[in-house]
Amino acid sequence: MGSLGRLPISKLLLSLLMGALVLAGAVACAGDKDAGRGGVPLPKDFPSQQVPLIDGAVLSADGSSPTWSVTVQAQGADGNAYQNAVKALTDAGYTESSRTENPQEHSVLLYKEDDRKTYWVNVGVSATAAAATTSIIYSVNML
Structure with missing residues (x-):
């Protein structure tokens, strides 16, 4: 088989790799209320719902x-x-x-x-x- 026979497999592997990266990012951020904020974490008992902070x-x-x-x-x-x-x-x-x-x-x-x-x-x-x-x-x- 020529390179045309390998093309669908390479696309499949690329798709699997991209899916794994997206899933790994979602798992790493799940449950962390400050994950998108960056920097140091807020104290666990900080009243985030009552005290809005700027981005x-x-x-x-x-x-x-x-x-x-x-x-x-x-x-x-x-x-x-x-x-x-x-x-x-x-x-x-x-x-x-x-x-x-x-x-x-x-x-x-x-x-x-x-x-x-x-x-x-x-x-x-x-x-x-x-x-x-x-x-x-x-x-x-x-x-």
């Missing part, structure tokens, strides 16, 4: 109930990361309590009551951070 890689995350601290490196193409972070929280029902804006820092303190708990989130940026305009710092307290 981006988690640079640092620590704490445990009732206090957490998370820094997210926002994607540069998504516009003003600080404004996007505040908007995500207000869209989720948070109310602004106070605001600080000066050349060194911008921060907003917001709160929300959910299921008989009050979540206080301070979201901000610091001019001294390495990626000042895209590193968003969240401090979360649950009362």
Whole structure:
């Protein structure tokens, strides 16, 4: 047989290889709520459902109930990361309590009551951070 007889087998092998790669990727990401986010994982008890974070890689995350601290490196193409972070929280029902804006820092303190708990989130940026305009710092307290 010539090369025409081997062509369907090579296509079959290529299809099997591609299918195996897709399946391996799906299995690796299954069940990991932060799989697409990148960076370090959020603490297991972080209230992700109550505290929306902007898209981006988690640079640092620590704490445990009732206090957490998370820094997210926002994607540069998504516009003003600080404004996007505040908007995500207000869209989720948070109310602004106070605001600080000066050349060194911008921060907003917001709160929300959910299921008989009050979540206080301070979201901000610091001019001294390495990626000042895209590193968003969240401090979360649950009362």
